[in-house]
Amino acid sequence: MATESAETADGGLVFHPMDQFIVKPLFGHGEVGMFTITNVTLWLFLAIVAVVLMMVLGTSKRAIVPSRSQSVAELAYGFVYKMVEDVTGKDGLKYFPYIMTLFMFIVFANFLGLIPMSFTTTSHFAVTVVLALSVFLTVTVLGFVKNGAGFLSLFWVSSAPLALRPVLALIELISYFVRPVSHSIRLAGNVMAGHAVIKVFAGFAAIAAISPISVLAITAMYGLEILVAFIQAYVFTILTCVYLKDALHPHH
Structure with missing residues (x-):
């Protein structure tokens, strides 16, 4: 996260918090095209490399007394495996590799983004x-493959009064198609x-009078961001498990 600040002619400070998100x-320079290698490309690649180093190279020796990287990899494996089993049941464990990949990629992408x-x-x-x-597409296709037209029972609340079922079905249908929107916006x-x-x-840190307070605030926020980096990966993953459960067991 770059921290640039500049003084204006009248001595004030100008800083742009959103500049750090520019692609x-x-x-070189110029417009970003479909095949342009960008800063996003670089850090996506580094996240993939980090996952491979941790989960493949870090566990390649499979030592009885694990190294630090093997210990972390085993903890992550057990954590996600238990999550998938608890939420989706035994039926969902065959999709564990996909969910594990999602979790590890998001965790590393989040934590790499905390490097200055x-x-x-x-x-x-x-x-x-x-x-x-x-x-969304994976669980939807899986739902129809596994259940056929029975997957549509996900939208039909059979326990509700008959008069309310069409209304509830419409609400369920809308909420289902809103899933990828909320799923993506929550993380980003x-x-x-x-x-x-x-x-x-960080921009206020250049002002001597409030610099100590600003530094303390940055430290506190950075600590919070470390927690958020993990929590958001967890939330994204557990919601994926919930959606997978609906695909495997759509009946209300």
Whole structure:
């Protein structure tokens, strides 16, 4: 998270909290096209590399007395496995690799974005929307493959009075198609908001009178962002498990 601030002619400070989210070409200048390698491309690639280093190379020795990287990898594996089993049941465990990949990628993307001068890829809706749509399309297709037309029972609340069922079905249908919107906005919005607040406090750090307060505020916000980085990955993953459960067991 870059922290640039500049003084205006009258001695005031100018800083732009949202500049840290600008997508720029990695090489040269000019417009960003479909095949342009950008700062987003770089940090997405680094997140993938970090996951591979942790989960593949870090566990390659499979030592009885695990190394630090193996210990962390095993903890992450057990954490996500238990989550999938608890939410979706035994039927959902066959989809564990997909959910584990999602969780690890989002965790590393979030934490890499906390490195000074880095770029937070999960602060962009273009990234989180793709992740959310991939979940939405996967569970929808899976729901019809597993249940056929019976998947539509997800929208029919059979326990409600008959007169209310059509209304509830419409509400359920709308809420179902809103899932990828809320799924993506929750992750990107929380990550973006935290980074923007840190940037604002960093801009005030240049003012000597309030610099100590600003530094304390940045420290507190940074600690909160570390927590948010994990929590948002957890929330995205557990919602994926909930949607998977609906696909596997659609009956109300």
